[in-house]
Amino acid sequence: RLAFGEFADILFASTRAVPRAALAAGYSFRHPEVEGALRASV
Numbered sequence: 091r092l093a094f095g096e097f098a099d100i101l102f103a104s105t106r107a108v109p110r111a112a113l114a115a116g117y118s119f120r121h122p123e124v125e126g127a128l129r130a131s132v
Contacts, residue, residue: 094128101128102125
């Protein structure tokens with residue numbers, strides 16, 4: 091959250107979207123949560 095400042099509140103408080111079609115097809119995400127993906131990107 092430190093890296094994104096006020097923008098972190100928007101990222102982490104926004105509506106949770108679920109990729110139902112991808113999950114139903116058996117796709118597994120490297121970072122299933124946005125916070126993990128953001129940590130990996132910095």
